[in-house]
Amino acid sequence: MNFSEKVYHYCKKIPKGKVTTYKEIGKIMKTKAYRAIGTALKNNPYAPEVPCHKVVRNNGDIGSYQGKFHNLKKSRLLGKEGIKIINNKIDLEKYLHKF
């Protein structure tokens, strides 16, 4: 199992209505390659299978999506799952899924 596959694997583990951060993924994977995680998700060959939109920055910021500032779509998708976004940030106190 290579690095990218691990990332996808853990993304799939995120329950509906929850999100996680790059840092949390790095922690469970025992790596500090936060950047590499982002790179892997950018590739995201498992597009609908892996909910990469549930992965946000450590401070709750949305970050990017599909390589661009398509945060609008991302916000809407997250909102559909019951996640409220305030000032382009996610309330980690309520929605952060810890491994």
Add this chain to the structure above:
DNA sequence: CTCGTGACTTACG
């Protein structure tokens, strides 16, 4: 092998 790039994080001014 080295280099550049990036959906990151932390620290500092």
Add this chain to the structure above:
DNA sequence: ACGTAAGCCACGA
């Protein structure tokens, strides 16, 4: 708060 710098690691050229 904001910008910059440094550290980090996978990936492709």
